[in-house]
Amino acid sequence: MTETADSRTRVERYDPTAIEPRWQSRWAELELYETDLADESRPKYYLLTMYPYPSGDLHIGHWYIKTPTDALARFRRMHGYNVFFPIGFDAFGLPAENAAIKNGGHPFTWTMQNIENMRRQLRSMGATFAWKAEVVTADPEYYKWNQWLFLRFLEAGLAYRAMSAVDWCPNDGTLAREQVEGTERRCWRCGAPVEKRDLEQWFLRTTRYADELLDFSGLDWPEPIKIMQTNWIGRSEGAEIDFEVAPDGFQSGGERIRVFTTRPDTLFGATFMVLAPEHPLVARLTHPDRRAEVDLYVEQARRQTEIERLSTDRAKTGVALGAMAINPVSGERIPIYIADYVLSGYGTGAIMAVPAHDQRDFEFAKKFGLEIRRVVAAPGTAADAPMDDAYVAHAADERLVNSDRFDGTLADEGGKAIVDWLAERGRAEPKVTYRLRDWLISRQRYWGTPIPVIYCERDGIVPVPDDQLPVRLPETVDYAGSGDNPLNHDQAFLRVDCPRCGQPARRETDTMDTFMDSSWYWYRYLSPNHSDGPVDRALTDRWTPVDQYTGGAEHAVMHLLYSRFFTKAMADCGLIGQREPFRRLFNQGQILGADGERMSKSRGNVQDPDELVQRYGADTVRLFLMFMGPWDQGGPWSPTGIGGVHRFLNRVWTLVIDAHGREPGDPDAGSLPPGESGADARVAIRSAAHRTLRDVSVDYEAFRFNTMIAKLMELANTLFRYRGSEVAGSTEWDEAIRLLLLMLAPAAPHITEELWSRRLAEANEPWASIHTQTWPEVDPSAVVESTREIPIQVNGKLRDKVTVPADASQADIEAAVLGRDRIQAILDGRAPDRIIVAGGGKLVNLVVR
RNA sequence: GCCGGAGUGGCGGAAUCGGCAGACGCAGCGGACUUAAACUCCGUAGCCCGCAAGGGCGUCCGGGUUCGAAUCCCGGCUCCGGCACCA
Numbered sequence: 001m002t003e004t005a006d007s008r009t010r011v012e013r014y015d016p017t018a019i020e021p022r023w024q025s026r027w028a029e030l031e032l033y034e035t036d037l038a039d040e041s042r043p044k045y046y047l048l049t050m051y052p053y054p055s056g057d058l059h060i061g062h063w064y065i066k067t068p069t070d071a072l073a074r075f076r077r078m079h080g081y082n083v084f085f086p087i088g089f090d091a092f093g094l095p096a097e098n099a100a101i102k103n104g105g106h107p108f109t110w111t112m113q114n115i116e117n118m119r120r121q122l123r124s125m126g127a128t129f130a131w132k133a134e135v136v137t138a139d140p141e142y143y144k145w146n147q148w149l150f151l152r153f154l155e156a157g158l159a160y161r162a163m164s165a166v167d168w169c170p171n172d173g174t175l176a177r178e179q180v181e182g183t184e185r186r187c188w189r190c191g192a193p194v195e196k197r198d199l200e201q202w203f204l205r206t207t208r209y210a211d212e213l214l215d216f217s218g219l220d221w222p223e224p225i226k227i228m229q230t231n232w233i234g235r236s237e238g239a240e241i242d243f244e245v246a247p248d249g250f251q252s253g254g255e256r257i258r259v260f261t262t263r264p265d266t267l268f269g270a271t272f273m274v275l276a277p278e279h280p281l282v283a284r285l286t287h288p289d290r291r292a293e294v295d296l297y298v299e300q301a302r303r304q305t306e307i308e309r310l311s312t313d314r315a316k317t318g319v320a321l322g323a324m325a326i327n328p329v330s331g332e333r334i335p336i337y338i339a340d341y342v343l344s345g346y347g348t349g350a351i352m353a354v355p356a357h358d359q360r361d362f363e364f365a366k367k368f369g370l371e372i373r374r375v376v377a378a379p380g381t382a383a384d385a386p387m388d389d390a391y392v393a394h395a396a397d398e399r400l401v402n403s404d405r406f407d408g409t410l411a412d413e414g415g416k417a418i419v420d421w422l423a424e425r426g427r428a429e430p431k432v433t434y435r436l437r438d439w440l441i442s443r444q445r446y447w448g449t450p451i452p453v454i455y456c457e458r459d460g461i462v463p464v465p466d467d468q469l470p471v472r473l474p475e476t477v478d479y480a481g482s483g484d485n486p487l488n489h490d491q492a493f494l495r496v497d498c499p500r501c502g503q504p505a506r507r508e509t510d511t512m513d514t515f516m517d518s519s520w521y522w523y524r525y526l527s528p529n530h531s532d533g534p535v536d537r538a539l540t541d542r543w544t545p546v547d548q549y550t551g552g553a554e555h556a557v558m559h560l561l562y563s564r565f566f567t568k569a570m571a572d573c574g575l576i577g578q579r580e581p582f583r584r585l586f587n588q589g590q591i592l593g594a595d596g597e598r599m600s601k602s603r604g605n606v607q608d609p610d611e612l613v614q615r616y617g618a619d620t621v622r623l624f625l626m627f628m629g630p631w632d633q634g635g636p637w638s639p640t641g642i643g644g645v646h647r648f649l650n651r652v653w654t655l656v657i658d659a660h661g662r663e664p665g666d667p668d669a670g671s672l673p674p675g676e677s678g679a680d681a682r683v684a685i686r687s688a689a690h691r692t693l694r695d696v697s698v699d700y701e702a703f704r705f706n707t708m709i710a711k712l713m714e715l716a717n718t719l720f721r722y723r724g725s726e727v728a729g730s731t732e733w734d735e736a737i738r739l740l741l742l743m744l745a746p747a748a749p750h751i752t753e754e755l756w757s758r759r760l761a762e763a764n765e766p767w768a769s770i771h772t773q774t775w776p777e778v779d780p781s782a783v784v785e786s787t788r789e790i791p792i793q794v795n796g797k798l799r800d801k802v803t804v805p806a807d808a809s810q811a812d813i814e815a816a817v818l819g820r821d822r823i824q825a826i827l828d829g830r831a832p833d834r835i836i837v838a839g840g841g842k843l844v845n846l847v848v849r
Numbered sequence: 850g851c852c853g854g855a856g857u858g859g860c861g862g863a864a865u866c867g868g869c870a871g872a873c874g875c876a877g878c879g880g881a882c883u884u885a886a887a888c889u890c891c892g893u894a895g896c897c898c899g900c901a902a903g904g905g906c907g908u909c910c911g912g913g914u915u916c917g918a919a920u921c922c923c924g925g926c927u928c929c930g931g932c933a934c935c936a
Contacts, residue, residue: 013888050936052936053935053936055935055936090936093935093936094934094935094936095935095936166934167934174934175934176934176935177933177934177935178934178935179934179935224852224853224854225853227852227853228852228853228931231851231852231853232852232931232932232933305932306932306933307850307851307932308850310850310851310932311850311851312850312851313850314850436933437933439933440933440934442934443934444934445934513934514935514936515936518936552930552936553853553854553930553931554930554931554936555931555936556852556853556930556931557852557853557931557932557933558931558932558933558936559936589854589855589929589930590929590930592929596928596929627861627862627873627874628861628862629861629862630862632854633854633855633862633929634929634930635855635861635929638860638861638875640860640861640875640876641860641861641874641875641876642875643874643875644873644874644875645874647874647889648873648874650888650889654889663881663882663889663890663891664881664882664883664889664890665880665881665882665883665889665890665891666881666882666890666891667880667881667891668891669890669891706861706862706863706873707862707863707864707872707873709873709874710862710863710872710873710874711872711873712873713873713874714872714873717873720890789869790869791868791869792869793868793869793916793917795916795917796868796915796916796917797917798869801869833916834916836868836916836917838867838868838916838917839867839868842868842869843868843869843917844868845868845916845917846916847916847917
């Protein structure tokens with residue numbers, strides 16, 4: 001072997017830019033990662049990563065999301081699975097349209113350019129995507145099936161049309177939430193004040209599945225996501241109760257106002273009513289003297305966002321209508337108010353207010369000087385005790401008090417009796433409500449899937465016949481400098497003959513929410529060119545549900561709930577045979593800009609992966625992204641530390657290429673640690689390698705990539721200490737190197753492939769990719785230890801340690817501990833009051849008074 | 850505001866069935882190699898006191914439970930994600 005000083009200059013250096021493109025093209029040539037979906041010789045594994053939106057902001061965040069998933073794909077392949085790991089593009093959406101309006105050009109061009117660039121970057125990552133399965137949602141061959149599915153849902157009664165308000169700018173039409181700026185709520189493009197406008201729009205009936213969506217059995221999903229979805233669906237049981245409007249000098253009364261309540265037992269405490277400002281009876285019930293004030297309030301409430309309206313920390317506002325209602329059990333006349341904290345879209349859009357037992361009603365009553373009447377209380381509380389807050393009762397510890405004023409028998413009973421009593425008189429019914437609303441899919445935009453219906457004066461709403469799908473977007477688009485939907489002005493698109501009667505009719509110009517595209521795309525990956533339907537039933541039966549889905553936690557409720565809904569709806573239309581799309585889910589965190597904000601070009605905080613790849617190579621970037629921190633956490637981007645990961649790969653390179661070299665800078669290079677024999681060293685190497693294998697396998701399974709890499713670094717450091725010594729190149733050394741490369745292969749595919757191929761060449765064996773190797777097995781005998789070190793605490797503070805044989809009994813341990821000089825000195829003649837040997841000898845704590 | 854998550858050295862983070870706080874890495878410091886620098890390697894390293902041995906303090910803040918708390922409980926603060934037309 002060469003002498004030290006020379007070895008550093010003579011030995012070939014790790015040069016990723018030479019290695020990586022070579023292996024990438026080799027893998028592509030061999031089609032190493034195209035999946036044979038018909039292969040049944042191995043168990044299938046469908047691994048899905050959320051498909052990217054091809055925004056112009058190509059950044060490190062895309063790598064952060066995809067890299068660990070790719071490592072997992074490789075890990076599973078090494079375990080003998082037939083892995084399907086496809087990729088595609090979520091190609092419709094607002095940013096493309098914004099770019100087109102701003103810079104001219106066509107959303108299609110902008111999108112396809114971004115996709116091209118993204119494909120290149122994703123390839124440079126060395127990821128194992130099955131590119132032949134790719135889908136692009138803006139392709140008519142994809143969105144045709146959106147339309148087809150919509151029509152099936154329409155037939156099944158899952159799609160319907162209803163009025164709904166949008167944010168509206170007189171110049172730019174419908175605005176997305178992010179296009180409404182500031183508390184002034186102005187249009188981002190022209191600055192005009194944003195109005196609300198009611199439009200007929202299309203909905204999907206997600207609420208039909210509300211109860212089924214609450215059932216997560218059989219799903220291995222993170223607990224927080226299940227909780228968020230459960231809260232989002234927001235099931236509450238209660239009753240609907242009718243209150244009658246009392247006659248007065250201006251109107252004859254008698255209208256019924258239906259309220260929803262979860263607390264019918266508190267009906268005797270309902271001292272006023274509140275309607276949503278949008279409630280249909282508001283206009284009719286308003287007293288002429290109150291008209292001006294009410295109209296003003298309704299106007300103001302409509303301008304606010306729901307978040308503002310539901311905020312519990314602002315002062316309650318509202319206006320009395322000047323009309324009264326009658327409490328159906330007490331017969332009392334109670335005033336009717338409108339207030340923005342009641343929403344028209346939840347329950348019946350009206351509530352009975354029970355200020356004693358609901359905090360919002362309490363605050364409202366305080367502000368407007370309304371009666372607060374207690375109905376239930378904790379045991380021992382007087383019925384007239386003053387209240388600082390609403391008492392939200394617990395069923396277990398309350399007792400009923402109060403009102404014998406009108407019907408003593410009812411007042412003493414609970415909610416069920418009251419509802420039953422009212423129900424017999426046709427004034428109430430038990431009811432379950434959900435916070436979940438039906439899914440509004442209409443978008444007043446060009447760049448989305450056209451909703452395939454036609455409006456005919458004679459036949460009304462007419463679905464486009466299947467054989468006329470897809471309804472294509474016109475190829476040219478004229479935005480005319482406005483945000484308004486250009487389809488509204490495109491005569492060639494608009495004008496169509498009614499498929500039923502043949503008379504001139506008009507096309508629907510709304511397009512679909514892009515969440516529609518993303519609610520079933522993984523089924524299409526299995527047969528992207530299938531022309532007889534959206535999915536190939538034989539393939540979906542075999543390959544879905546998806547075994548593992550990974551993606552951002554920002555999709556916890558919307559995309560992940562819509563996808564579950566879609567699968568259930570498709571199943572009920574007979575298209576697939578399953579009711580849940582994703583068996584196991586992992587939500588990774590989001591990588592932010594260095595400033596802690598979301599990465600975007602406009603903020604100027606984008607990290608481009610290309611420059612990092614050029615400087616360090618893809619393997620280093622991949623490894624660094626996995627090493628940065630726990631994958632579910634994300635956080636602000638900082639390249640500090642990428643050099644450490646690069647050094648680690650350099651060390652691996654050196655270990656394999658130059659096992660016998662010696663570092664000139666290390667005075668101890670080439671010699672074993674003092675007191676260690678060659679035999680000791682070989683045992684230590686083998687033990688380190690197998691312990692690492694044991695732990696790393698667990699870390700991969702649990703998505704703990706950062707600690708997985710830390711453990712590989714430790715193993716490399718251990719081996720490095722023996723480099724150039726008599727044990728370098730021994731069979732134990734060789735085995736450890738082999739394990740190190742195999743364990744590292746999923747995370748750093750290029751360098752390991754290169755080093756693997758060199759080892760094969762050196763051994764005169766034929767080439768085989770490291771990525772087709774079998775994951776190694778732990779030798780349990782290599783990891784057993786003969787002794788263990790036990791920390792000793794006195795009164796909970798660490799004071800000493802003692803080494804005992806691994807099989808020492810509790811008595812042996814106690815004796816060893818008490819035999820320590822340091823412990824005797826600390827005890828100073830006292831006997832411990834207690835000796836706690838914790839965790840089967842993991843730690844000893846001596847308790848001394 | 851509501852729902853969910855997170856706060857640990859100068860920095861990223863490790864340790865969560867209640868049992869050695871700070872693995873691994875970055876930056877720092879000391880050294881080797883080099884004519885020199887870069888690269889590479891070895892060592893050191895929570896903070897405070899101390900020459901040292903050692904001692905005290907320490908996981909966002911305030912309480913509590915326990916032999917023992919980063920971890921469990923109660924109260925609070927800050928930051929991140931979502932809140933239905935960004936994707």
